[in-house]
Amino acid sequence: MKGYLTYLILWNLSQTRMNGAQITREFEKRRGTKPSPGTIYPALKELKTKGLITVDNKKTYSLTIDGENELKSACKLFCKIFYDAKEMSEFCK
Secondary structure, eight states, X not given: OHHHHHHHHHHHHHHSOEEHHHHHHHHHHHHSSOOOHHHHHHHHHHHHHTTSEEEXXXXXXXXXXXXXXXXXXXXXXXXXXXXXXXXXXXXXX
């Protein structure tokens, strides 16, 4: 999960503003396991330090313009690498 943690956090925040617990629940839906706070919160802190997300006084996170740009770049790379994801998912059935 560590390899895609940043990407998935940015992706989730591109959909809606979320707090740490909401982000954790979204990860649990995708993976079937719940990541620990020791996984999520250091990543959020790093993203905030890099200026990719902001947090308000209610601990709700949202993307910055730089975060949106970083996500767009990551999406392009992801799609380039996994251009055949649909085919791969059929194989896994």
